[in-house]
Amino acid sequence: MIKLILLGAVFVAVAVAAYIRLAPSDPARWHEDPRLVSRPTTPNFHLIRMVGGDAMPQVFQMAPDALAARLDEVARADGATLLAGSVQSGHMTYVTRTPWMGYPDYTSVLIEPAGAGAMLLAFARARFGRSDLGNNRARLERWIAQLDRPALTD
Template sequence: MIKLILLGVVAAALALAAYIRLAPSDPARWHEDPRLVTRPSTPNFHLIRMVGGDAMPRVFQLAPDALATRIDEVARADGATLLAGSVQAGHMTYLTRTQLMGYPDYTSILIEPAGEGAMLLAFARARFGHSDMGNNRARLERWIAALDDPALND
């Protein structure tokens, strides 16, 4: 009897892991504008925007289309997949997965003109769980750091 219960628990854990790994990602649900999102009630996100964000956006001395191209290159080099939006529109949402369990995270990027340059607004969040252990913030900081060429920033 104990073997059957243990087998059932293992089977349930495997089914949950498979669901998390294989659940489809609806672009309409996850492609959001960082300026307009409501802050989640859980701490599994990081938000960069002018008002109500966790961090203020930075201005880069690049045209908006050039900044969108650069952040797309950085995101893809980091293993992200474009889920929705386009570089041409300057509004992209990327799917990334945690290394061990493959939990999906979504990062929406919006590039806006700012004077002679452009600024990057972002909303990175986990799909499952209460806490992301700082992964979304770390990812955004890593991507922005990759843009940290003195010739690009003001």
């Protein structure tokens, strides 16, 4: 009887892990405008916008299309995949996954003109769980820190 219970528990654990890793990501649900989102009630997010965010947007001394292209390069180099939007529109949503369990996090970014430069607004959040252990904030800070650096080359 104990073996059967253990086997059932292992089956459930494998099923949950498979669901977390393989559950489809609906672009209509996850592709959001950081200016318009409501703050989640759970602490598993980081929001960068002018009003009501966790941080103020930084202005970069580059054109909006150049900032969008550079952000796409940085995000993809960090293992993110584009879920929705486009570099051309300056509004993209990326999916990143934790290494071991594959928990998906979604990062929606919007590039806007700011004087002679451009600024990045962003909303990064976890799909599952209540806490992200600060991963969404750390990812955004890592991406932003790399935006002013020279472009990656092959």
